[in-house]
Amino acid sequence: xxxxxxxxxxxxxxxxxxxxxxxxxxxxxxxxxxxxxxxxxxxxxxxxxxxxxxxxxxxxxxxxxxxxxxxxxxxxxxxxxxxxxxxxxxxxxxxxxxxxxxxxxxxxxxxxxxxxxxxxxx
Numbered sequence: 001x002x003x004x005x006x007x008x009x010x011x012x013x014x015x016x017x018x019x020x021x022x023x024x025x026x027x028x029x030x031x032x033x034x035x036x037x038x039x040x041x042x043x044x045x046x047x048x049x050x051x052x053x054x055x056x057x058x059x060x061x062x063x064x065x066x067x068x069x070x071x072x073x074x075x076x077x078x079x080x081x082x083x084x085x086x087x088x089x090x091x092x093x094x095x096x097x098x099x100x101x102x103x104x105x106x107x108x109x110x111x112x113x114x115x116x117x118x119x120x121x122x
Contacts, residue, residue: 001014001015001016001017001018001019001020001023001026002014002015002023002026002027002030002051003030004030004033004034006033006034006037006041009039009040009041009042009119010041010042010044010115010119011034011037011041011042011043011044012043012044012045012046013027013030013031013034013043013044013045013046014045014046014047015027015045015046015047015048015051016046016047016048016051017048017050019050019051023051024051024053024054024057027051027053027057028057028060028061028064031061031064031068032064034068035064035067035068035071035072037075039075040075040076040077041075041076041077042076042077042078042079042080042115042118042119043076043078043079043080043115044079044080044082044108044111044112044115045079045080045081045082045083046082046083046108046111047081047082047083048083048084049083049084049085065097069097069098072098072100073098073099073100076098076100077100077101077118077119078100078101078102078103078114078115078117078118078119079094079098079100079101079102079103080102080103080104080105080111080112080114080115081094081102081103081104081105081111082105082106082107082108082111083104083106084106085106086104086105086106087104088104090104091103091104100118101114101118
C-alpha cells in the first residue's frame with residue numbers, strides 16, 4: 001500500500017504491506033505529487049522493503065529523479081529514509097542525486113528527529 005501525506009512542510013511517503021498490484025503506479029504518482037508541492041518541505045520515506053518496481057517503473061523513477069533535481073535542490077530541505085537494513089552507503093547514493101542533507105535509518109523516530117532539525121532552520 002502506498003500513501004502520501006502532505007502537511008505543514010512535511011511530505012511523508014509510505015510504501016508498506018499489504019502490497020497490491022496497483023502499488024507501482026500509486027508510488028510513481030506519489031512522486032509526481034511530491035514535486036507539485038508549493039513551498040519548502042522535508043521528505044520522510046518509509047519503506048518496508050518488500051515493494052518492487054518493474055523495469056519500466058525503475059526507468060520512470062529515474063526520469064523523475066532527473067526531471068525534479070532542480071526543484072528538489074531549491075525546495076527540499078532534507079530527506080530521511082526509513083527502511084529495514086538502511087545504511088550510510090544508501091544515504092551516500094542519494095547524496096549523489098541531491099544536495100540536501102539525507103539520512104537513512106531503520107528507526108522512524110530517528111528520521112523524524114533528523115527532519116525536525118532541518119524544518120527548524122527553514
